[in-house]
Amino acid sequence: MRITRGISRIRMKDKKRKEICHWDRSEIQRSIALLIVQAHNAKYVCKKCGRTAEDKSLLCKPVREKGSDGSLSNS
Ligand SMILES: [Zn+2]
Numbered sequence: 512m513r514i515t516r517g518i519s520r521i522r523m524k525d526k527k528r529k530e531i532c533h534w535d536r537s538e539i540q541r542s543i544a545l546l547i548v549q550a551h552n553a554k555y556v557c558k559k560c561g562r563t564a565e566d567k568s569l570l571c572k573p574v575r576e577k578g579s580d581g582s583l584s585n586s
Pocket residue numbers: 532557558559560561562570571572
């Protein structure tokens with residue numbers, strides 16, 4: 512449960528906070544722990560590329576997973 516440990520260090524290093532949608536492979540591998548946490552706590556999904564994140568600023572076209580617009584409720 513405590514996977515958030517050590518993430519603050521990654522965040523501090525990664526000041527620019529480029530959308531994960533635009534990360535290249537090396538950036539993904541460097542920050543995989545952050546991505547795991549983001550996926551676990553995901554509240555947003557990118558409607559352009561399907562990535563998920565807790566922080567919508569990490570996605571290029573974020574939409575709420577549990578929004579009231581019903582756009583994602585056709586399961
Ligand atoms: Zn995206």
